[in-house]
Amino acid sequence: MEGFEVRREGERVVMILGGEIVMDMIQEYKVRMEHHLCADGCREVVADLSGVTFMDSSGIGFLIGLRRRAESSGRRFRLQNPSPQINKLLNMLRLSDFFAMGQNRQGGNDRSA
Template structure:
């Protein structure tokens, strides 16, 4: 699991990108769960990292799951139409 806290923006997205890449490259991993409960703000740079990580996971036959996104972050994911891509549609 990768636990994310604070803000995910242009300045912090590269760190998240590296952590997700490392988690997906863990030998024997079947997937990665990304705990977003501690993230209060995410901009397009953060969304780009999550979409790229999802594609990398799928290409490797792994799963990438977003868990417990803060309401503000969930709203951003919904507005951009990514809730269905990440399997958050209909979840509260």
Template sequence: MADLSFETIASGRCLVARVGGEMDYLTDPWFRPRFKELIAGGGRFIVLDLSGVSFCDSAGLNVLLGTWRQADASGAVLVLACVPESLRGILEMTGADHVLRVFDTVADAEAVFGG
């Protein structure tokens, strides 16, 4: 689990979280509290930059959906950016792409929120 990373950066009106590593049942206990803390921080517009995610299974998808639900319940808007093709396929196959908004780049997501 040494390759896991989670870094947040304030960018305009958005809070961008760069996520890296494998998102699976083994890393769920590492990622879940970081995402929970991210939402608890009170940011209104949150962009998850998933360009560094090398693998994601159903447990990782569950973390993303749970984070979206938590953000939604707190009045925040959470979107995904730079989603690797393999994860895009999972989002489409499961229908999660109808819940989780996906942008090609962080800049595209930021533009929707007014930079």
């Protein structure tokens, strides 16, 4: 999957990212997510990274900013299904403990609180 899709699942907002997450896309993604971060009844924001093949530093900054924005408004934030490439990048940058991470509901192994 290429691109960006947002789904509302009850109290959860799931942002599904795919392809390359690079600087050229970040501003549009921020604008699109702002509405969802402010939505009534949203208690958790999930970034599904299963389709992401590459992420530059601005993509990492986008995820860090989303986490901070979500948590500052009382919402949980977690990464879901990071692809092997992204998992390696998060580990290399020592961010795997910074983010709550998990698999989709079918996969179990959810490390989020």
